[in-house]
Amino acid sequence: MAVPLKKISEERYLGERETTHSQGAAGADIQPDDRVEMFSKLFREEWDKPFWADLREQVPVDFGYYTGSGQWTEEQRLAAAKNNRPVLTLNHVLPTINALIGLERQNRYDPKAAPQTKADEDLANLFTRLLKQEMVDNVGEYVLSEGFADGCIAGVVAYGLPITYERDPVNGDIEMEVVPVPEELIWVTPWRKYDLSDTRAMFRHKWIDVDLLLSRFPKDKTEIEEALESLAISAKDATREGARLTEGNPKDHYEGAEYQRPMDDPEFWFDVRKNRVRVLEVSYPEYYPKWILVSRNGDGRQRAIESTSEVRMKRIYQDLARRNPGSRWDVIERYERQIEQIICLPATGHLLQEEQLYKKDPQDYPYVPFFAYWRGNEVFGVVRNLRDPQDEVNARRSQVSWLVKATGDGWFVDQGSMQDIKTFENDSRDPKGVYEVKKSGKDPRRIPPPNVPQGLFQLIADAVTEIRMISNVNPEMRGEESQAISGVAMKHRKIEGETVNYEIYDNFKLTKRLLWKKLAKRIQEVYSDERIVRLTDPDSGGYQFIPINQRVPVDAQGKEVPPPGLRYKVLNDLGSFKYDLVMTEIPASPSHRQTALAILLDLLQKLPAIAPLVVDVIVEMVEGLPDKEKIVARIKQFVAGQMGPKKAPPPKVSVALKGEDLPQEVKAELARRAANEPDPREEQNPLGAGAGNASNPSGQLKTGGTKLNEIPDLAPPPTTGGQGPND
Secondary structure, rough: OOOOOOOOOOOHHHOOOOOOOOOOOOOOOOOHHHHHHHHHHHHHHHHHHHHHHHHHHHHHHHHHHHHHHOOOOHHHHHHHHHOOOOOOOOOOHHHHHHHHHHHHHHHHHEEEEOOOOOHHHHHHHHHHHHHHHHHHHHHHHHHHHHHHHHHHHEEEEEEEEEEEEEOOOOOEEEEOEEEEEEEEEEEEEOOOOOOOOOOEEEEEEEEEEEHHHHHOOOOHHHHHHHHOOOOOOOOOHHHHHHOOOOOOOOOOOOOOOOOOOOOOOOOHEEEEEEEEEEEEEEEEEEEEEEEEEEEOOOOOOOOOEEEEEEEHHHHHHHHHHHHHOOOEEEEEEEEEEEEEEEEOOOOOOEEEEEEOOOEEEEEEEEEEEOOOOEEEEEEEOHHHHHHHHHHHHHHHHHHHHHHHHHHOOOOEOOOOOOHHHHHHHHHHOOOEEEEEEOOOOOOOEEOOOOOOOOHHHHHHHHHHHHHHHHHHOOOOOOOOOOOOHHHHHHHHHHHHHHOOOOOHHHHHHHHHHHHHHHHHHHHHHHOOOOOEEEEEEOOOOOOEEEEOOEEEEEEOOOOOOOOOOEEEEEOOOOOOOOOOEEEOOOOOHHHHHHHHHHHHHHHHHHHHHHHHHHHHHHHHOOOOOOOOOHHHHHHHHHHHHHHHOOOOOOOOOOOOOOOOHHHHHHHHHHHHHHHHOHHHHHHHHOHHHHHOOOOOOOOOOOOOHHHHHOOOOOOOOOOOOOOOOOO
C-alpha cells in the first residue's frame, strides 16, 4: 500500500465538486462512506465470478506443475502408497518454461527517450540516462524477468511503480514490483483493452494483521478496535475455504453472483482465529470538467489556456476580450479523467485513506498487466496445456517401474533345500520374501523379471514429443542435441521455435513499453526540485554528477547574467520535457554478447581498416577479462593519439622572379639560348665533344676524343669531306 500523503476534502465525496484537493493527515475523522459499501459489493461480485474463481483454482496448479511438487495430488499419492505403487515425477515442464525465460533474458531492451524537437536532444539523452539509472537502482531487469516467468506459467501478472516515502519523506523514491494476479490484484470484468484502461475499477486486496493495521493508522485505533470487537463471527480461515459461488451462469465467466453484505458474510472479511482483516485498495476513475480557451485569430498559431474553474475561465475570457477587441477566442468544455484511490476496511465499513495518485500520471491505472495468452474469456499460460502430457509421462514411468519392481522381487527355493528360510528371508531384505516350490535340485534363485511391453516406452516418448509440440519449444531452443546436421540448420530451427511463440514476446514488449511510460512520468514527479543526480557515464562507465532543474538568472534577451536576476531559466528542466519513448535492444546476456563479438571479429577480417574504431568495443564485450576498464581506457587514449589531428607540414615558399630581378649569369644564359649559340662549357670539357667525341658529348666515358680510334672494334670517326667505304 502507498504511504498516505494527501486527503481529499470531505465535501468531495459528499457530492460537491472542487477544483483543488487539500492535504492532511490520512484517515482523520474516519467515517462510514458510501463508496466503501459500493466497492465492497463490486469486489465481492468479481470475486465470485467464474472467471476469477477458475483463475484462483488454476494458477496454483500451474505453479505446482512448473516446480514438480503439484504434478501428483495428495489423494493420488496416498492411493499409490496404499497399493505399494511408486509415484515418479519426471518434470518436462520446468526445462520447457525455462527455455522461454532464457530467451527473454537474451533479448532484453533498454528504454530511450526520443526528443520531439531538436532543441531537446541533450535533455533527451539526460532523461534516457535517468531511465536507465532507475532501472539499475530497482534491479529492473530482474523484476521484469520475474514477472515474465510468472506470466508464462500462470498466464497473467501485473507490474506496479509505486512512490514510497520511507527514505525520502518529501520527494519519495520510485520502486518496481511484481503484483500476482489474482492473489493480490483483480479488476472489474469484462474488459477489451490490453492496458485495462477501460475497466471499471481495480482492487488490490490483502490480509493484514490487526495489530499492524492499528499501527498503520494510529489515529483511528479506537474506532477500528470497537468496530471489530462488535463483529461476532466464528473462528474460520476464509482464505482456506475458497470462493463460495451462489447463483451464477457457468457459461458466462463474467456474470456475477448474488451479493452478500460484509456484515452478512463476515468470515470473508475478518479472520478472528488469525486476528487479521482483509483491506481493499480501490483505484477507480472520476471525471471532472475542464475549460480550455483557444485563440482563433487566423494567423496559423493557436494559443490555449486551461483551467478547472469555470469562474476563473470566464474572468480570463472577459479580460482578453477587453484588451483585444478584434481577437477571437473560443471556450471549450471537456471532461478530464482522473484515477483516484481509496483504502477501506469492508469488515467495518470504514474509509481509511483516499488520495489522487500521481500528478504526472493522473489518467491511467497504477498497474500494468502482462498476458501470456488472452483469448475472449480465457487467460492462460504455457503450462496449462502441458499438464495432460506431463501426467501421461509420470503415469507411464510409474507403471513401468511398478511392473519391474513388483514381479522381479523375491526368491524361489526348493522344498526341503533350506534349513532356516526365515533367516535367509531376513538377510535378503526382500519385500517379496521367499517362495518354496517343488524340489528341482537347484540353488535358491530370484524370480525372473517380466518383459515390459515396449509399447509403454513408445507412449512415454510420444508424450514427451507432445510437450515439445504443444509448447513450441524445440530441442535447439533448449540447447539439446538435435537432428540438425549443421550450425546453420540448428539456428534456423531455433528461429522457427521463437516465431511460433512471438505472441508471448510481443505482449511482453507492449507491457514494457507501457511500464516505461509510467516510469518516465514517475521520474518527472519525483525529480521535480533542483538537485544534483549521479548518473553513469555511457562512455567511460564511471560516474557523473549532473544538475537538473537548475534555475539560472537571465536578462531580457535570455542570456545568463550574474545573480541576482529578475528572470530565470531552468536548465535540464525535466518537468516540462516533452518526449517519446522508444525501445533499443541491448546485448544483455553472455550468449548474446558472444554472438555479437563473433560478428565483429568476422567483420574485422574483412575490413581490417576499421580496427581502431571498434577495438575498445570488442574488449568491452569479452567476458571475464580482468581490469577491463583500465584496458579500455588505455586503448581509447592510444587510438585518440593515433587518429588525432596531425601537425601541418611547413608551407611551401614559391618565389616568382621578374626579369629585372634576375642575376647577370642567368640573364646571359637566357640570351645565349635565345640566340642558339653553343654552350661554352662543352668546349672546355676534354672528355666530351670538345675532345672530338661526338658520340659522347657529355664526356661520361673515362677516355674519349682521338684515343677512341685506338680501340680496334670501333669504327674510325668520319673525316671531313671524305667518302665512305661504299662510295
